[in-house]
Amino acid sequence: MADFPNLSRRGFLNRSAAVGGLLVVPGLLAACSKAGEGSADGEGALEKLRKQGFVRVAYADEAPYGYMEGKELKGEAPTLHREIFKALGVDELKPTLTEWDGLIPGLQAGKYDVVSAGMAITPERCANALFSEPEFISPTALMVKKGNPKKVTDLASAKEAGITVGVMAGAVEGSYAKGAGIPEGKIKTLQKPQDGADAVKGGRVDAFLLTGISLRWLAKTNEGTEVTEAFLPELDGSKQYSPGGAVFRKGNEELRDAFNRELKKIVADKSRYVELLRDYGFGATELPPATLKTADLCKG
Incomplete structure (x- = not known):
C-alpha cells in the first residue's frame, strides 16, 4: 500500500479532528450507532429510496465539493451523486447542511442517507462508516x-x-x-x-x-x-493521491454496492466524467486509477 497514503490534504488542512467528526465521547457514538440499527439495510434501503423518490444527502457547504448556490445544491459530489441515484431510480437529492465534524455522526444517527461532501477516505473514517470507491483523486x-x-x-x-x-x-x-x-x-x-x-x-x-x-x-x-x-x-x-468518496451508514452495504456499480460506469468513461464535473475544476487528472481501491485505503 505504499502508493495509497491515508493522509488527505483536505482532512488535515480544514478539520483539526482530521477524522470527519469522530472525536466524540464513546457514549454518544454508541447512541448514534444504535439509532441507525433499525433502518432498512442494503437493497431494502434502495427500495425505500425508490418508493419515496428522493435520497437525503448531507453537505458541508464547501465549494467546489458540495455547496448551495441560491436554492440549488451544486458541486462535485451532488452532481455525481444526482447522476448515480437517477440511474438507480431515485430522482431527487434532498439536502441537509451539516457542519463538517457532524457529517458522520449525523449519518450514524439516521438524519440522512448519504454524505455528499467529497470526504477523504481514511482508515479512521472507515471504522465508523462505509465509503464508496474513490470518486476523485486530488493531484x-x-x-x-x-x-x-x-x-x-x-x-x-x-x-x-x-x-x-x-x-x-x-x-x-x-x-x-x-x-x-x-x-x-x-x-x-x-x-x-x-x-x-x-x-x-x-x-x-x-x-x-x-x-x-x-x-x-x-x-x-x-x-x-x-x-x-x-x-x-x-x-x-x-x-499522494488524496482520494474522496460518498459515505453511507454501516449496514447499507448493498446500497453502497449499487452506488459503486453506477460510479464505475462514470469513472470508466473519461469524457462523461469530465463533462459532468468540469465546471467545478475537475478534469481527467482527477479520475481515480482503477487500481486505487477503498478496501486498501481503509486498511491504511
Whole structure:
C-alpha cells in the first residue's frame, strides 16, 4: 500500500479532528450507532429510496465539493451523486447542511442517507462508516502569474528554479515541498487560499502549492494567475493521491454496492466524467486509477 497514503490534504488542512467528526465521547457514538440499527439495510434501503423518490444527502457547504448556490445544491459530489441515484431510480437529492465534524455522526444517527461532501477516505473514517470507491483523486498543482514566467511545472522544476513557494499553514503541501528538497527559506506559509493567490499576484511568492481542484476554482476569481497541469507529489516514495468518496451508514452495504456499480460506469468513461464535473475544476487528472481501491485505503 505504499502508493495509497491515508493522509488527505483536505482532512488535515480544514478539520483539526482530521477524522470527519469522530472525536466524540464513546457514549454518544454508541447512541448514534444504535439509532441507525433499525433502518432498512442494503437493497431494502434502495427500495425505500425508490418508493419515496428522493435520497437525503448531507453537505458541508464547501465549494467546489458540495455547496448551495441560491436554492440549488451544486458541486462535485451532488452532481455525481444526482447522476448515480437517477440511474438507480431515485430522482431527487434532498439536502441537509451539516457542519463538517457532524457529517458522520449525523449519518450514524439516521438524519440522512448519504454524505455528499467529497470526504477523504481514511482508515479512521472507515471504522465508523462505509465509503464508496474513490470518486476523485486530488493531484497537486501550482498557481503562478499569468504566462508562468518562471516556467515551473512541478516541485522538481520549482527547486531547480530556486523559486519561493507558498503553502497553507498546517497543510500537507508544506511536507511535499520539503520532501522535494526545496529549502525552508524558500517556503512561505500562508493562512488561507486567497492569501496564496494574493501572494502570487503581489510577487511575494513565485508559486502557490495546493490541489489542482482548489487552485482551478480559486483562479476563477483571481485574474492575472494561471494553474499548472496537476501532478502527483511523492513522500518517501509514495504517490499522494488524496482520494474522496460518498459515505453511507454501516449496514447499507448493498446500497453502497449499487452506488459503486453506477460510479464505475462514470469513472470508466473519461469524457462523461469530465463533462459532468468540469465546471467545478475537475478534469481527467482527477479520475481515480482503477487500481486505487477503498478496501486498501481503509486498511491504511
